[in-house]
Amino acid sequence: MKKKAKAEIDLSTEEKIKEAARKVFTRKGYAATRTRDIAEEAGLNLALLNYYFRSKSKLFEMIMAEKMQQFFGFMLPVINNADTSVQEKVELITSKYMELLMENPDLPYFVLSEIRNTPDYFMKITDSGNFLSKSIFIRQIREKAPGRNPFHYLINLLGMCVFPFIMNPVLQKMGALDEKTFAKMMKERKTLIPAWIKSMLEED
Amino acid sequence: MKKKAKAEIDLSTEEKIKEAARKVFTRKGYAATRTRDIAEEAGLNLALLNYYFRSKSKLFEMIMAEKMQQFFGFMLPVINNADTSVQEKVELITSKYMELLMENPDLPYFVLSEIRNTPDYFMKITDSGNFLSKSIFIRQIREKAPGRNPFHYLINLLGMCVFPFIMNPVLQKMGALDEKTFAKMMKERKTLIPAWIKSMLEED
């Protein structure tokens, strides 16, 4: 459609738009976001959006793919690493997730509320069919706790990492937690969650 | 504005609208829902919505209040009951929540993604300021695990109940879980979660 001329300027403007889109989409969700919001947030005219990206939905898809990658991406290699124990995997996933979420507290809201509307191809991340069930991580859990469906523990692990960030706005509004206390707790959870998972698995 | 004439007919139509609104709002969220969707879902004309409810937002507020009540309502009396132990409270909350969520799997998505946009008055449920911190439940947890912030455990409890329903669509799409297995697991969790919480609290 148009050739890129000055990579720097181009990148700058394009990146400004993407940055603004990230921000607004993540905060308000797809439907509630107006292209004008994004333009304003980026300090640019509306037409730029449609100049750089063909449409609102194209722009969204790009952000969405990026966020999905952030949210699920790093987990896959960890999960299929044959050289680490369950416990090491749990520790890795926990600390990585807690750090990611502390930097992007809106991420869970966004990913989880948009995921349902997202067409099936968002599953591109997961090349094979039910690769998850066959993953080393799940197999390792199955060995540790043979009587139970291993997904119980995967759900618990992810839930204990992610759910606090979902509940946080509620708890803050209710005056139950302040921002500082919350941050402190999230740091604590980096070591607490692996310990909790461990005792769950041993208890059997 | 208008007096009710035939209570039955009135209720029927009004209830039809509310039922449709519940369905569409819960599935798509406020912004993505068009009043026409609701009308169609109810098998009625658009103008009816504005006849019975002044506006989309009024209708939404009604549904929202209802869902908030469902989601948080029953917990309050349990939490402040002086006659039950921590463990009994955990069991009560777990089984109640699991049943509620199995009947309304969309509830978490809806409540949690709309709650942030909702004006502050949604906190009406929580009359006093930080009543939660002063609740008997939190105090009981504090006694059991004096070194830790008690909200860790409350978050874990709610997370282990709610989060599976948030992850379920993802897991199903990935082919990791089928509907039947999921339902079975949710039943299992009614007893598993209290046990897990117990061991967390005892471990300290």
Added chain:
DNA sequence: ATCTGTTTTAATCAAATGATTAAATTATTT
């Protein structure tokens, strides 16, 4: 059956919003 008030509908309005266009501005090349 006629009248009265309620319920429902089709048609329409006005504002919001995604997208386009054509012109103006800026930068780069020759």
Added chain:
DNA sequence: AAATAATTTAATCATTTGATTAAAACAGAT
């Protein structure tokens, strides 16, 4: 500096969408 290409803007379009209106259909009372 002139020419060319890239970038940005203001103005405008077409569609969607929340809401209203005025009239028709209906039910119950007299």
